[in-house]
Structure formats: structure tokens, C-alpha cells
Amino acid sequence: MDLLKILKSYLADKNLKLTKERIAVLEEIKSLGGHFDLEELLINLRKKGIKVSKASIYRLIPLLKDCGIINEVIYKDKHSHYEFVYGSKHHDHMICLKCGKIIEFTSPSIEKLQERFCKENDFYGTSHMLEIKGFCKNCR
Secondary structure (H helix, E strand, C coil): CCHHHHHHHHHHCCCCCHHHHHHHHHHHHHHCCEEEEEHHHHHHHCCCCCCHHHHHHHHHHHHHCCCCCCEEEEECCCCEEEECCCCCCCEEEECCCCCCCCCEEHHHHHHHHHHHHHCCCCCCCCCCCCCEEEECCCCC
């Protein structure tokens, strides 16, 4: 399914509209592809001459998270970063506390462990996010 259709449908369920601002933000996030923060997103939009208020971006981000287009990655100094995840496989992160480097990884063992914990606790898990914080090879 197309990203705009997903967002439009999600917004309609919340009685919200798919505005030009929201489309511009979504397109910029998609073009960034990986990790980004809100200031970077705003600067990129303004460089392209797209007028979007900071408040509009802050209101849209939770909606994009809820409908599965982006995920939040929080690290270093409690500063939130996000990543475009639509259409990508699940992965977790190792985050360097010194340089901020993010290493993405997948682990079938972690996935199986999560499933086991959910089963043991009669819990239906829909997602998880794992961050391992420490120091990369260059910063140790």
C-alpha cells in the first residue's frame, strides 16, 4: 500500500485531513530514509522552500509513529531521533554514547526470546524496541 494512502486512511479514522504540509513532511522523511531529528527535518524542509511550522511537525510525528511509518529512537542526552521504517524489516540498535553512532542489527535469538516471554506471560506483543547503549570500537 502507498504511504499517502496509509496516512490518509489513518488520518480519516481520526477525523483529520491529509494537508499539503503533512504530505511535504512525509515526503521529506521518506527522502531522508534513515535516522533524523526534528530540527534536521525542519531545516531540510525550509531549505527546499517548504513552509511548515514546527508545531505542525510535532503534531504529525506521533501520528506517523502510530500508523507505522516511523519509529522513535531515543539516545544520548535524551534527544529523540526518528527513523523511516515503513517497508523495512525490524531491527534493533546499538548506540554509542560518545559519538552518537547508531549500529543497526537483527537477532533471531532476541525475537524468539521475546515471543517466549510473551507466551509465558499470556501477553500478545505487537512490537518491541531494543537499544544497547555503550561505546563503539573507535570511542572505547
